[in-house]
Amino acid sequence: MTIRYLHTMVRVLNLETSMAFYALLGLKETRRYDDEKGRFSLIFMTPPDQPDCHVELTYNWDGDTGLPSDGRHFGHLAFAVDNIYETCAHLQTHGVLINRPPRDGRMAFVRSPDNISVELLQAGESLAPAEPWASMDNTGHW
16 A cells, blocks of 8 residues: 655635745745635645645635634644744744744744644754743743
8 A cells, every 4th residue: 555645734714814824934835726616725835845745725715614713623734944943033023923932942833824733843953942932931822
C-alpha cells in the first residue's frame, strides 16, 4: 500500500484576510478552483520550497455559518522556520498575536484569522532564550 500526503483543508470566513495571514508565513497561492454552481472557492497556499505541502483554504461565497467558534478541536498546522524570533517579530509587526511566545527558542503558536492554531518550530537546534520572548506570557489559547 502507498500513501501520499496531499493537503490540509481549513474553512475560512474572509478569504482575503486568511490568504494574507498565510502569505505572512511565506506561503503562496499555487492553485485555485472557483465553482460557480457550488458557490465556493478552493485556494491552495504552499511554501515555495515544498511544492507538495498545501494548505487548502475553502471559502463559501454565501458565508459559512457552520464554522465553530474555536478551531482547537482541529489540532494545528505546523511549520518549521529558519529563525523563530525573526518570524514571530515579523508576524507581530503585522498584527498577529503570539499566543505562545518562543520562550525556549524552539516553539511558538499563533492563530489564523479563522482561529486555526498554527505551530511554528525552529528548524534545527533551538535558539538561545532571548528577550522579549523569554519573559513573555501566553495569551489566550493556542
